[in-house]
Amino acid sequence: MKKIFECANQYVRDSDWKDLALLKLCLCAMGIMIGLLIPKEKRKYPFLVAGIIFVATYIPLMVKFVKIAAKTFCPEKNS
Template sequence: MRHADWKDLVMIKLCACAAGVMWGLALPKKLHKAAAFTVTALFTATYLPEIMKFFKVNRL
């Protein structure tokens, strides 16, 4: 990650997003609400600390 630039990180995030959408489309309808809750919790638990670290390091 030390040698990655912003373009590499965007590509990784887009790939993960696409994989998540494909996985979500494969779920039965009765599991969509549970999956949406789980994904929202996972996103919050992982993305918020990363963005906080980004702002702390870059002091924007």
């Protein structure tokens, strides 16, 4: 398992934002396809779980992005 994480870290280091955007679009498309396989009457629980996971992951990602953006656009305030 450690080797898999090493490979994943190296992939991210070797990638630019376009590669990561393509990866995210790919995963989004896969999620949509999986979601379409769930019967309509049973979609409430998976939708709720996906919403919770989205919020729980989006907030830390955006906090990190805002910190980086603040350092980039206002370097004098972050010294």
